[in-house]
Amino acid sequence: MRAAVLREFNAPFSIEEVTFLDAAPGRVLVRTGASPFCSTDVTNWRGELGKVPPAILGHASMGVVEDVGAGVEGIRVGQRVVVPGTPECGVCFFCSRGRPDQCSELFDRPGVSATSDGYLQVATGADGAAIKAAGLVGGYAEMMNVHATQVFPIDSDLPDEHIAMLGCGVTTGFGAVVNAARVAPGDTVAVVGLGHVGLWAVQAARLAGASTIIGIDPIASRRELAGQLGATHVLDPGVAARAVVLSLTGGHGADHVIEAAGPPEAVPEAFGYSRRAGTVVLMGVKKAGSTVTLSQAAVSVEGRTIIGVQNGNARMRRDLPLLVSLLESGRLVAEPIVTTRYPLEGMDAALAASRDHTDVCGLIVPALSGRGE
Numbered sequence: 001m002r003a004a005v006l007r008e009f010n011a012p013f014s015i016e017e018v019t020f021l022d023a024a025p026g027r028v029l030v031r032t033g034a035s036p037f038c039s040t041d042v043t044n045w046r047g048e049l050g051k052v053p054p055a056i057l058g059h060a061s062m063g064v065v066e067d068v069g070a071g072v073e074g075i076r077v078g079q080r081v082v083v084p085g086t087p088e089c090g091v092c093f094f095c096s097r098g099r100p101d102q103c104s105e106l107f108d109r110p111g112v113s114a115t116s117d118g119y120l121q122v123a124t125g126a127d128g129a130a131i132k133a134a135g136l137v138g139g140y141a142e143m144m145n146v147h148a149t150q151v152f153p154i155d156s157d158l159p160d161e162h163i164a165m166l167g168c169g170v171t172t173g174f175g176a177v178v179n180a181a182r183v184a185p186g187d188t189v190a191v192v193g194l195g196h197v198g199l200w201a202v203q204a205a206r207l208a209g210a211s212t213i214i215g216i217d218p219i220a221s222r223r224e225l226a227g228q229l230g231a232t233h234v235l236d237p238g239v240a241a242r243a244v245v246l247s248l249t250g251g252h253g254a255d256h257v258i259e260a261a262g263p264p265e266a267v268p269e270a271f272g273y274s275r276r277a278g279t280v281v282l283m284g285v286k287k288a289g290s291t292v293t294l295s296q297a298a299v300s301v302e303g304r305t306i307i308g309v310q311n312g313n314a315r316m317r318r319d320l321p322l323l324v325s326l327l328e329s330g331r332l333v334a335e336p337i338v339t340t341r342y343p344l345e346g347m348d349a350a351l352a353a354s355r356d357h358t359d360v361c362g363l364i365v366p367a368l369s370g371r372g373e
């Protein structure tokens with residue numbers, strides 16, 4: 001099996017033959033269909049999120065079950081499955097409290113130290129190297145060896161690329177609006193950052209019945225896409241955007257501001273678009289250790305609610321069937337957000353296009369290898 005292995009930070013991916021470990025008890029082998037190239041992996045590639053090579057990146061994916069380890073229930077060989085970036089063990093402290101977005105399988109891994117990121121070996125390189133799936137998934141390879149708590153069977157004929165987006169972008173952007181902000185009919189919403197998460201947030205705000213949906217991004221093509229997907233107004237943050245947002249919201253600011261941009265500077269910017277006693281949903285993280293400074297009064301005296309969101313505060317078993325039905329009925333659309341499909345050999349190009357913001361969402365499709373796309 002071939003994999004795009006991160007052997008060294010800030011260097012081209014190594015496309016190499018590896019041998020995947022057999023499905024151990026509790027684990028599942030999944031033949032990869034498609035994996036979104038996420039901007040988080042640009043940060044991983046730079047070594048800014050604590051991953052340790054050699055590792056396979058790609059923290060969300062989908063595919064077909066190839067083999068199932070002992071003790072795995074409810075997952076069969078041949079099933080189509082979503083492999084999201086966030087496991088849902090169902091029994092840890094956080095899952096028990098209805099917050100699987102914080103599942104201990106992901107956030108409380110043992111073995112994390114200065115020289116280890118705590119991820120398990122999933123494959124062996126031709127040179128004998130123990131290769132891990134950084135982020136637990138390892139979607140940039142022809143096969144994935146994942147824990148059963150991260151495998152969700154799906155009954156749908158949607159294209160692989162669209163299903164793959166359910167593992168990170170869709171759940172995050174949709175969940176920010178529906179699960180976190182709880183946007184209601186008639187509300188006003190501003191979305192800061194119109195990358196693939198922001199564009200899902202725009203669509204979710206439209207479905208939730210928001211009266212005014214303001215998309216804010218410096219890239220004109222992304223603003224245009226947001227307009228097609230439901231934004232009622234689009235703005236370049238460079239041109240007095242705050243004054244325009246205030247004028248579009250009766251002078252108050254938006255009821256809900258969804259930050260889907262990433263850099264720390266986007267947080268005070270998002271606050272500037274929000275009204276007193278409004279909601280600000282924060283999703284970005286530039287790198288481990290990034291900090292943000294906010295006006296104290298804007299939070300306390302002015303009564304704003306800050307909601308942090310990881311994977312859209314989703315509960316996969318509840319939310320996946322809903323999202324699939326919305327995609328199948330065309331009320332959510334994925335294809336305009338898919339910019340480019342890449343074979344494994346296209347990993348470096350996918351990285352450059354994500355880093356340079358020329359792709360909204362590139363997808364790695366291992367089966368394209370050898371077909372000369």
Ligand SMILES: [Zn+2]
Pocket residue numbers: 038039040059060085168169
């Ligand atoms: Zn992602």
Ligand SMILES: [Zn+2]
Pocket residue numbers: 087088089090091092093094095096100102103104105
């Ligand atoms: Zn859990």
